[in-house]
Amino acid sequence: MSSELTRWLRLRWRSLFRPRVKEDELRREVQFHLDQLVAEKMADGMAPAEAREQAIKEFGGMDQYIEEVRDSWRPSFLRDILHDLRYSFRQFRKAPSFTLIVILTVAVGIGASTAIFSIVNSVAFQPLGYANPEQLVEIRQEWPDRRNGVTPLRVTMEELQERAAVFSEVAGYGSLHGNMTGVGIPVRVFGNSVTLNYFSALGVKPMLGRDFLPEEGIEGKSDVIILNHAFWRDHFNADPAVINTTVFINGRPYTIVGVMPEGFRTEPGSPKAFTPLVTNPIVTFQRYLRSVIARLKPGQTVEQAQAELDVLSQSLQATDSELWKDLKLRAVPMLDYQVGDTRPTLFLLLGAVGFLLLIACVNVANLLLARTSSRQREIALRTALGADRRRVIRQLLTESVFLASLGGISGILLAYGTMSVLLSFAPVNLPRVDEIKLDGFALLFSSLLTILTGIGFGLVPALQASKVDLHTALKDGGRTGGGGRRSTRLRNGLVITEIALALTLLIGSGLLLRTFTNLMSTDLGYNGDDLYAERVMHLPDKYPDNDSRIEFALRALDQIATKPEILSAAFSSGLPYYGSRGARLDIESRSNPDADELPFVRVVSVTPDYFRTLGNTLLRGRHFDDHDRQDGQPVAVVTEEFVRRHFPDQDPIGQQVALVENESREWREIVGITNDMKWTGIAPKPASIVFVPYVQYATTGHPQAVVRVRPGAANPGPMVAAAIQAVDDGMPMTHEMSHIKVFDGNSIGTQKFMLFLFSVFSTIALLLAALGIFGVMSYTVSQRTNEFGVRIALGASAGDVFKIVFLHTAKLVTVGLIIGTLSSLALTQLLESVLFGVDPHDLRTIGVMGLGLIFVSALSAYLPARRACRVDPMVALRAE
Amino acid sequence: MKSLRTDLLQGTLDLLILKTLSTAQLHGWDIAKRIAIVSSDRLTLKQGSLYPALHRLENKGLIEAEWGVSEAGRSAKFYRLTRAGRKHLAVERTEWNAFAQAMANVLEMEEEQ
Incomplete structure (x- = not known):
């Protein structure tokens, strides 16, 4: 077999690539034959010239045969x-x-x-x-009920390093939020503060400069920063000379020591810069690790890691029941962690x-x-x-x-x-x-x-x-050759399939369209148009206590109020998309001394103009005003959702509640109920929030300045920066405030993307289905021309013939619609997670799309049907 | 004796060549001679037409060729049957016989009418 194959290959090879050699051989072969023939003739006594002539004649046209052979060589x-x-x-x-x-x-x-x-x-x-990304896992800690203020992940990381034998390296990172100055236009930085072994655990080295050094994890030596590639490209003009230069984050100097390679990322959304995580974190950085990653030793599996983590969390629970109660550690493959949601x-x-x-x-x-x-x-x-x-x-x-x-x-x-x-x-x-x-x-x-x-x-x-x-x-x-029963059935089946598939897609996009209009007409509880916000980065040494922060906020608001473009402004500890703090809620009328059993609520401290600035409506009672002083009666305004959850059968106005963050409970009176606000996006449920006066609540972290500008006015960033720097010229401010409207849009990005694609797909599907119906009906009509001719000759009216074609279409469409409806009933369930305010089995959508499809089908059957009833019986019969 | 019009029957020449090569390894000239001798000169052919047929059979893998030395001491290309060629010959021979038999039957019948 193999020798046959090699022989075949040799032949092909020679014929394709060495035609000359082959041709020579052929000529030699033929020449040999001719010579033999001539020799035979001469042996019979012919003269050489005559013998040659005779031989060529007997052989036939030599060139013709050679050409014929050559033909056979071409594969x-x-x-x-x-x-x-x-x-x-x-x-x-x-x-x-x-x-x-x-x-x-x-x-x-x-x-x-x-x-x-x-x-x-x-x-x-x-x-x-x-490097070897399959060895990387994200370690999640899960509590059935999140514990207030306790995030002992740092300890866990050390425990992990020591006690989990499956991991070769454990690293982690927290958040780095700040405004960066010293780079021309100040810019907001969202980044990570990472453990020193972070990059080596991932197996990625800086493209420029160096990784962090072991001593840079200690307070006082940690003022170094590594930039991510895109950030370096966009804000440092991809200049390699930035290494060893200094930038300021929230006024604190950092030396740039490295730039990461292009495409380096650590989590959804790319961080812009990295600083070392210090053992004793300072206030400007959020104190806690957001994430812990680990690298599996070669040959270890995620399941083995999980088994070890199970043992570990059990033993942790045994040692210190308060801190570790109910803790569960989970190892998630890195790829799943980063893209799993999408x-x-x-x-x-x-x-x-x-x-x-x-x-x-x-x-x-x-x-x-x-x-x-x-x-x-x-x-x-x-x-x-x-x-x-x-x-x-x-x-x-x-x-x-x-x-x-x-x-x-x-x-x-x-x-x-x-x-x-x-x-x-x-x-x-x-x-x-x-x-x-x-x-x-x-x-x-x-x-x-x-x-x-x-x-x-x-x-x-x-x-x-x-x-x-x-x-x-x-x-x-x-004419009638292809009209066999089987091929007709096949064609009908294809059309039915097309209609069913198209209907399923149409219903999907109909549901998404309704989702989209529902989302767009949802009352957010605020008006994101012309609403801008930015974090104000309090430097810890300049604003060490609450009083200094409050004083700064009030002076800054006075300054901002002088700008003519700005209609109103406020400071707050929470805004939609910016998140907010949580606290446990105690209610005086049914007070519970055990803080651990109290429910969580969001707490947002706001200056009086907050509600007006956001465009939020008061439902009952009052909003805050300047009479709510630091030393006055503590008060609170709550949202409808709060009322639904905590005072379903009571009038909340006048009730005393306490926000428990430490052991102390300060009772405050509910003075107003305000319209619900969507807090993390348009689709999620509104948040249950307790608003408190800015001056009556300790502000930690960085407050947000929020302003409403004249409709259509430009980004107020430079104006607000100037106003704030008139109060504190060292305050790091960017010139670009965030437009809340943009966040609104982003929060429904998935639905928008799907709606866009589904509409495009289903439109094309509809067109194709129409084309399919048109094609098949035209074909059927041309096949049945004789039959129609006979019918017309026997007295059938044009309407009768028209009806025949239309009924045929109607039969196919009906079957297609039934199958399509059934399949979409089964499949639209999958869309449920992105739908909003519409049932996946919404009958109205199914009905509307079905009717649309019927209309388009009728339209595409119209032309062939008209052609059918215009058949001239004489012509049709003669064609037989 | 009259020559038969062999060119009419497609595939006939291939069969003749395969049969001729079934007993020996031969070059083109020998093949032509043998066909002439065995058929008592009744199957004549344009000798040149042998070559397209030989090359076609070689491409199909039914025969294979190598250069050797003729009795007269000249270099010549010798052909021989491959295993596939032998199989093919057997099949073709059966079919040919069946065909010839059928033809004969039909022609006999017509004469009786």
Whole structure:
């Protein structure tokens, strides 16, 4: 076998690449034969000249035979394919609109699926850019009930390092929030303060400069900073000379010692800079670790790590029951931690685009089927002229693969072209967006898809066409040849499939559309238009106590009030999207001395103009005013949600409540109920909040300044910075305040992205389904021309014929609608997590989309039906 | 005796070549001679047409070739059957016989009418 293979290869090799040698051999071979012939003639007594002449005559035309042999050397499959391609090309030129529609259909199907596949693959599956990323896990600590003020993760990390044998390294990071000055325009920095071994645990080295040194974890030596690549590029002009220069964060100097390589990330959203985490953290940095990561020793699995963590948390619970009670440690693979949340959304999109691709394939199959049937006569003729069945099938397959390839190439170009448009709609919380590209895998995937699609939709028509009964096909003149019961059933099935798939997509996008309008018309409890906010970074040594902070806030507000563009302004410890502190709530009328059993509420301290600035409405009682003084009667304003939860059957006004942060309980009177506010986004439930006067509550951390500007006015950042720096010229301020409206938009980014894609997909699906119905009905009409002719000749009216075609369509559409409704009832459940204010089985949406589809179907059946009732009986009958 | 019109029957030449090579390794000239001798000169052919057929059979893997030395001491290309060729010959021979038999039956019948 193998010797046969080598012989075959040698022959091909020689014929393809060494034609000269072969040709010489052939001439020598033929010459030998001629010489023998001449010698024989001469032996018979002929003269040499005559013998030669006779020999050549007997041999036949030497050049002709050599040419014939040469022909046989050319690999026949190549020759046939070239021939088939030429033939296909001629066929396509004869039917340009058919060709164009098929190519476009394939292009749209493959383009969309390549783009979506690229996004899903880049985001959810490509390994993270660390050394051996599969060894990295995120360690989560979980309590059934979050404990107030206790976050002993730092201790846990040391415990982990010592006691978990599966890990080779344990590292962690906390938050770094601040305003950076000394870089031209001041800029807000969200970054991480990391343990010294952090980068080495991830296995990533700075691209420029160096990693942190062991002594830099100690207070006094830790004023060094490593910049992330994008931040360095955008704010330091990618200047390598920044190493060893100094920047200020919240007024404190830091020496830049390194720049991380491009694409380095640690968590959803890329941090801009890294500082060392010191053992004794200072007040400007949030004190606690947000995250702990660990690297598994080679060969260890996540399951083994989890088993060890289980043992560890049990033994911790045994040693100190108060601190560790109910603690559970969990090891989550790093990739899951970083992209896990987005996976369901991405898979939904993949499913939707899969539907689209399916519709495209079905449509093309349908078109090819109809076309092949109408070419039955031609195929029969070719068979009669001696083409064997295999050859005909190959020709038809070549045509469809050729079409699919053209469509696939256009599709890949389409994906390239639309990727940036697509990504501009991507939600801001989509991780790894900068890593998304049409990668090799996606290209391979789409090419494979192309070829499979080609073979898939080429095969059925090809097999069917080649089985033609020669006699019937030639006699019928190809008119009724393809109208066999089986192929009609197949075509009807395809149309039904298309309608069902299209309806499912339509219902999905209908649900998303309703979700979107619901979200847009939701009362947020505030008005994000023209509302801007920024954190004010109190430097610890300048504002050591509460009084100094309060004094600063009041003076700053006086300054801001002098700016004409600003309608109102406030300071607060909490805003939508900015988060807020929590405290335990005690209610005097049913006081509970055990603080651990008290419920949590959000606590926000605000200056009097806070509610007016946000555009929040008072429902009952009063808001705060200047009479609520530091030494006056402590008061509180609560939200409706608070009332629903804590005073469902009581009038809350006049009730005494306490916010328990330490052991002390200061009772304050509820004086007002205010409109609910959406706190973390438009979709989540409104928050239960207790508002307290700014002057009556200890402010820790960094307050937010919030301002409302004249409608349409520019970003008030420079104005507010100037006003605040008029009070304290050392206060680090950026010139860009955050627009709350933008956060509103971002919070529904996922829904927007899905709505956009689903609308595009379902519109295309609808068009394709219409095209499919049109194609099949036109074909059916042309097949039944004789029948219609006979009917009309026998007295049927145009309306009767019209009705026949319409009823046929109606039957297909009805079955398609039933299947589509059933499948969407099963599938829209998957959308539930992104839907808002609409049931996944919303009958109205199903009804509206079904009606829309019926309308479009009727429209696309109209033309063929009209053609049917205009059949001229004489012409139709003569055509038989 | 009259020559038969062998060119009419497609595949006939291939079969003749395969049969001729079933007993020996031969070059083109020998093959032509043997066919002439065995068929008592009734199967004549344009000798040149042998070569496209030989190369076609070689491409199909039914025969294989190597350069050797002829009786006269000249270098010549010798052909021999491969295993596939031998199998093919057996099949073709059966079919050919069946065909010839069928043809004969039909022609006999017509004469009786």
